[in-house]
Amino acid sequence: MAFTDDFAQAGAAADNFDCDATGGWTALTGTDPGGTFQAATIALNTIQPLEGTGCLSIKSGNATAGLRGYYQDVTAGSRFIITQTTLNVWFNYAKGKGAQILTSTSGAVRLRLYFGGTVDWAEYNLTEAGNDSLNFGWQVLQCSGRNLNGGAVSGTWVNTASNWDREIHRVAIVFDVLNPNDAGADPGLLVDMFFTGNKIVVSEGTTGGTPATFQDLVDYQKIGGTRTGFPLGLVNLDGVFATLRCGLDIGNGTDGLNNEGYLQVGETFLLFNQWSAQVKHNIVVKNFAQLDFGEGESVIGVDGTNVAAVRGCQVVMPTDREDEVSTTLPAASDVSVENGGILNAYNTKFFRWRDIFLGAASDTSSTVELINVIFDSCETVYFRANTLDLANIEIYNNAQNDRNHCGEMIVSPDSCSDLLVHDCNEGIHFRATLTIPTYRAQDNTVYDLAILEGDTATLVDSFFDPDKILRLAA
8 A cells, every 4th residue: 555646747758847957948038028038047957956867957147137937848748738737846946145036026936838839828926925935945836727826928818718728838937036146156046847736645544444644645745655756745734734735535446455545634724725726636535445534532421422523623725716606617626425435524624615525426335424523615515425424513604605505415314413504595405305303504595405306304303494495396
C-alpha cells in the first residue's frame, strides 16, 4: 500500500518544463497590455535546483524596471486544458535586506497561457501582493480554471466557454520587476518543474486498523520515501491549520487486496485552498476505504454505551466556490462516499462544499456515521448509505445558493437523533418510504420538507410547519 497521485511534468520530456535545460525557452518581447518587455537573461543554475540537475535562473538584462518573461511551447499530444487540471510551478525568491526585486502587486508573478495556438492568451496573477505575498526560498505557485486574479488577456481573446476549453499550446512565466537583478551578485529568479494534476490517492492505512494521518500526506509529497521525481508542495500542516491545494481520493477502489485506504484527520482546520473552484478538487471515499474526521469515543452513561464526538475538524472550500447551476462554469467540488466506502465524521463542520454524497445512488455496502456534524452553505446533502447513523446534525444556509432543497433522503437511518434543518430554501426531500425520528425544520424560506408522490415519510418526535409541505411528482 502507498500514496500515489496524478501529477506529472507539463508537456513532453523534450519541452524542458522540468527546467533541467534552457532549450526552447525564449524571451518575450514587445508591448502588451501590461507594458513593454525589457531585456532579460536566462541561465541554467545547477547549484540550487529543487529537483533534477538544474533550474532556470532569470535576471534582468538591463537596469530598467518593468516586465520580463520567457515562454516554452507545448508539444502536440502533451497539451492540457486548464479547466480540467491545475498548472503548478516551483519558484525560488530571495527577499530580505537587499533591494526588493519584484513589485508588491498581484501581477508580480504571472503565468501566461496560450489557448489553441500562439496568439490568444490569458494571464494568471499568482499572488495577491507580489513581494509581500511571497516566501523566501522555494514555494509552489498554482493556476487553474478561469480565475485570473486580475490578470490581463490578449486583444484577440474572447471570454467564452469554447475558448477556455481549448488546449494550451504555449506557457510563459512573466515577472514585474521593481529593482532589476542585473548585477552579477544579484540573486536570480529561480524556476523549476512545471507540473499538472489534480489529486493525491491515499492507499495507505488499513480499514478498521491503523490509519494514515494528515502528517503522512505532508511527508508523502516530499522527495524520497514512496514518492520519486519531484516534490508536490501542495499540502501544508501548521499546528491545527492545514491547507490542501488538490483533490483527495481515499483508496483506489479496485479491490480489497492492498488497495485499501484509511485516513484519519483530527483537531484540524482543513482548507482546500485550491486556486480555482472551477477545477473540481473532490474528496472521494472509494470502495474498501475509510475516512475519519475527528474521533468517536465510547462513553458509558446511564442509558448505556454511547459515542462521544471529539477532536473534530472544519473542512472548508474557498470563498470563490462556483455556483453549481452556472451555465458556463463547471460545478464546484463535492464530497462523495462511493459504494463500499466508510465515512465517519465527529464534531465536524463542512463549509461551502457543493454536494455531499453520503452513499452511491444504488448503495449496498457503504457505511456513514455522523455525530455532531454541521453542513453550512453546502448545496445538497444526499443521505443514501446502506448503514447510516446520525446524531445532532445541522444543515443551514442552503438558501444563499440556487439549489432548492438542502438534502435528499432515500433510506431510513439505522439511528437518528436531532436532525435540524433551518434557513434553507427548502428542507429535506424524502424520496422513499422511510421512518426518521426527531426531524426539526424551522425558518426555511419555501418548504420545511417534501415527500415523493406514492411514498410515506413517518416523522417521529418531529416538528415543522404543516403549511410548508411539498408533494413531489417525480
